[in-house]
Amino acid sequence: MSNIHIPKGWEMPENEVTPESVYLNRREVLKAMGMVSLFAAGALPACSPPQSVIDAHPEINLTDLEKTVYPANRITKYKLDRRITAEAVAGSYNNFYEFSEVKEDVDHHAQRLQTRPWQVEVTGLVKTPKVYDLDDFLKRFILEERFYRLRCVEAWAMAVPWTGFPLKALLDDVEPLPNATHVRFESFHKPFLAQGQFAFWQPWPYAEALTIKEAVNELVLMATGIYGHPLSKQHGAPIRLVVPWKYGFKSIKSITKIELVDYEPSTFWNTLQPLEYGWEANVDPNVPHPRWPQTKEELIGTREVRLTQKYNGYSDFVASLYT
Ligand code: MTE
Numbered sequence: 001m002s003n004i005h006i007p008k009g010w011e012m013p014e015n016e017v018t019p020e021s022v023y024l025n026r027r028e029v030l031k032a033m034g035m036v037s038l039f040a041a042g043a044l045p046a047c048s049p050p051q052s053v054i055d056a057h058p059e060i061n062l063t064d065l066e067k068t069v070y071p072a073n074r075i076t077k078y079k080l081d082r083r084i085t086a087e088a089v090a091g092s093y094n095n096f097y098e099f100s101e102v103k104e105d106v107d108h109h110a111q112r113l114q115t116r117p118w119q120v121e122v123t124g125l126v127k128t129p130k131v132y133d134l135d136d137f138l139k140r141f142i143l144e145e146r147f148y149r150l151r152c153v154e155a156w157a158m159a160v161p162w163t164g165f166p167l168k169a170l171l172d173d174v175e176p177l178p179n180a181t182h183v184r185f186e187s188f189h190k191p192f193l194a195q196g197q198f199a200f201w202q203p204w205p206y207a208e209a210l211t212i213k214e215a216v217n218e219l220v221l222m223a224t225g226i227y228g229h230p231l232s233k234q235h236g237a238p239i240r241l242v243v244p245w246k247y248g249f250k251s252i253k254s255i256t257k258i259e260l261v262d263y264e265p266s267t268f269w270n271t272l273q274p275l276e277y278g279w280e281a282n283v284d285p286n287v288p289h290p291r292w293p294q295t296k297e298e299l300i301g302t303r304e305v306r307l308t309q310k311y312n313g314y315s316d317f318v319a320s321l322y323t
Contacts, residue, residue, distance in 0.1 A: 060229055065138050071228035072143035072163045078219075080147045081313065082299060082306070085158035087227045089301035094234045095152065096253060098187070098194035098206065110233040112193050113254065118238045124184075124259035127175035134238050137224060140173070141165035145228070146221060151283045151312045153247035157297040162242050163225030168216045170258075176212065180260035183215040184208075185241055185252045202272060208241065208252040209265040209279075219244055219317050222255075245314040247281045282322070283312040 062070065092107050099109035116134065123129045132140075143163050151157045171183070189205035191197035197204045214220065221242040224231060231237040236253025243250045249269050259265075269277035276290055285295045285308040297308045311318050 057229055062230070063135075065135055066230055069138050069143050070163065070225055070230065072145045072225070074145040074147075074161075078146050078148060080149065080159050082149070082159050082304075083302075084147065085160055085299070085301050090158050090160055090226075091232055091234055093156075093300055095248065096234060096236070097202075098196045098204075098254075099234075100196065107232075107234040109194075113188075113233050113237065114193075115233065115238040115254075118256075120239060120255055120258065122170065122174045122258045124261050125177040125180035126260050127177060128173075130174055134224070137165070137222070137239065141169050141222075143224065145225075148219075148221075148242060148244040149312055150242075150244065150248050150251070151297055151308060153249055153277065153281070153289065153294075155292060155294065155297050155308075156300050157306070157308075158300050161227055162221055162223040163228070164221040164223035164242065166218060167220040167222050167241070168218070170222060171212075171216060171260075174260075176260050179262050180212055181262050182260070182265055183210050183212060184257075184259045184261055184265040185255050186257040186259070187252055187254050188256050203266070203268055205256075206252060206268045207265065208250050208267050210243065210250070212260070213321055214243075214318075217318060217321065219314060245283060245311040245318045247277075247283055249277065250281050282318075283308060284310055286310070 093103045094106035094110070095103060096106045096110055099112075100106050118134050119131050120133075120137075121129075121131050143165055145161055145163050147159060147161050149157060149159050167183075185208045187206040188194070189197060191204070196202075210220070223236075223240050223242045224238060226232060226235050231240065236251075236255075239255050240253040241251050241255065264279065267279060270279045270281075283294075288294055294308055296305050298305050309315075
């Protein structure tokens, strides 16, 4: 994240970008067939997966359990003010420094990540520490689809349909102790698989953190899916965080450990470059990055430039956290 990257390779003509209406129409077809709600309710065990997933991704092999949960019920409460970014654009312009510093190469290198089996340990200041595997998440929590904006600190932005469940539901499941003040998230550490982690001067594994008040905010999602199917590896399969009012680096990918603690944990970018990447990292157009302004953002795929909004437009949900 050392420089603002001027997008080049992934640019797509306007007419190749999936407008929200087209993405929604696909869902409407499924809905008309009665499939979305039935799948969301888990009422169709191990039957044919929804056509949209099959059509768009013949390469994705859904497990029987996944066939019952994707696509999830869409929550319309969280509105977008822009089109959904085309999946091909969002999936070929990624920040995942474990695999590459070149955004356009991440997709290729990230395919090495083995995402099954995958366990997430939830530990620390909780009454009932637990280790979940991926299927535990899919069975235990109700997945929903939400359209969110994502604003990268590098001044590019996108809008994507995530599938996941609120982090609060997970925290409720482990019962935080009263003295827990922060939640720390950690990614995998496998330098021989993810060669970016050989950079010994960087504080691997990637880690991020929220205050507990932030963590239980309704917007914070544990995402297991994107574009109606399980997360693609370059987006942080099999499970990642999504915190839409903070710069994208807070939304840590491929989580293996969540720890409740009573101190402010150190985080990857804030440790590496504290003067450039703050710990709190709320989107704020009035606070420039030391090397570029944050007043505007460029939408990947269309290159449309928009004014950046305080808290990335989510003030109604989060401003009260910071008064
Ligand atoms: N998580 C891990 N483990 N490693 C990373 O390098 N990059 C962050 C965040 N999560 C990163 C990460 C940054 S800087 C951004 S902008 C978003 O992931 C990008 O998410 P995307 O590639 O799905 O768009």
